[in-house]
Amino acid sequence: MKITAIKALVCNAEMRNWVFVRVETDEPGLFGWGEATLEWKTRAVVGALQDLEALLIGQDPRNVEQCYQILTRHGFWRLGVEGMSAVSGIEIALWDILGKSLGVPVWRLLGGQVRDYLRTYTHLGLGDMKAVYESGSADTIVERGRIVTQAGYDAVKVVCIPYTHYVSPAKAVDSVADMVGALREAVGPDIDIMVDFHGRPASVNAAMDYLKAIEPARIMFAEEPVPPEDVAGLAHITARSAIPIASGERLIGRREFTQSVAARAFNIAQPDICHTGGLLETKKIAALAETAGIGLAPHNPLGPIAGVAALHFGISTPNVIIQEEMSGAVAWYDDVVTWPIDRKPGRWDVPDLPGLGVTVNEDVIARHPFKQEVLHARNAVMPDGTVVDW
């Protein structure tokens, strides 16, 4: 069996352009699907897919590791997030082909079933919460919290840390404490709450101030309390924080995770299967994390094929705690890709169709062509115009 083509299909889903990858083979009717979505870098990823195609033409798609080696070594240059997202999309599609060729679901090939279902969480707010913070009101967060938990989710994540750069003014810290406290009060003790700091505090001390302020709300984890490349800063926080610390959505491959795991930089790793190198690379990261007592909450605010890939991963990987998902991103999410299971809020069951088990409706994709996304990050400035992390 040989790979004959690698195609990228872009589908605009408002905040993000989803990049779907279709790997074709010389066996009639046999092809695989993957996803390489990387928000605000869509054309770079599509270009990387075009550049990488030539390396794999003629290779046996069932040799997943060998194809990965070719993609990451024969291109000479080490790939950054755009290139590795392209590699990830291709790699996921290779597993889909392998599963279909053998007539088994991908999770069987990844080690088999380790749990009866995969727990999931979703977001309360998309992008930044500047308006909420500036209005000084927790109403929006509480309202969203009620809607999402009434829909059936028992774990929710919120981004609610204001842009205060290296410091943590009393008013900002109190406002965050009020917002997270109000959310806890509204949803009650049975719901897990996660707070994504988005790497906004630029100093360890500012991050620690916000962490201390939300401690009474008893949250499940706090994410990216400082920017992800500050391994020493994260390790310092993790050693002292009462709240478990999560990070990793912006780390690529084993190389970057190794350093963070060795430093015990976080309690919970958040690799993204669509950025970090694909399913097998994320398995290796999971194994690395497991040896250091680190659980996984894989990152995925992406499209439906990314979600299904995460499902197969989570069903077969013991140290996965919970899976992120954003199936509420657009109203027509379910028209684009047919899933192998009936998705329920907060709980994904074990799929049994061969491969990933998705069918893709290319007509629907064609109705939502590439569009320049809104640049939410433009809001990330201090009152004096200083640019800060979004």
Ligand SMILES: O=C(O)[C@@H](O)[C@H](O)[C@H](O)CO
């Ligand atoms: O944890 C999350 O899902 C967020 O940090 C997103 O990755 C970020 O807003 C970019 O889309």
Ligand SMILES: [Mg+2]
């Ligand atoms: Mg995040």
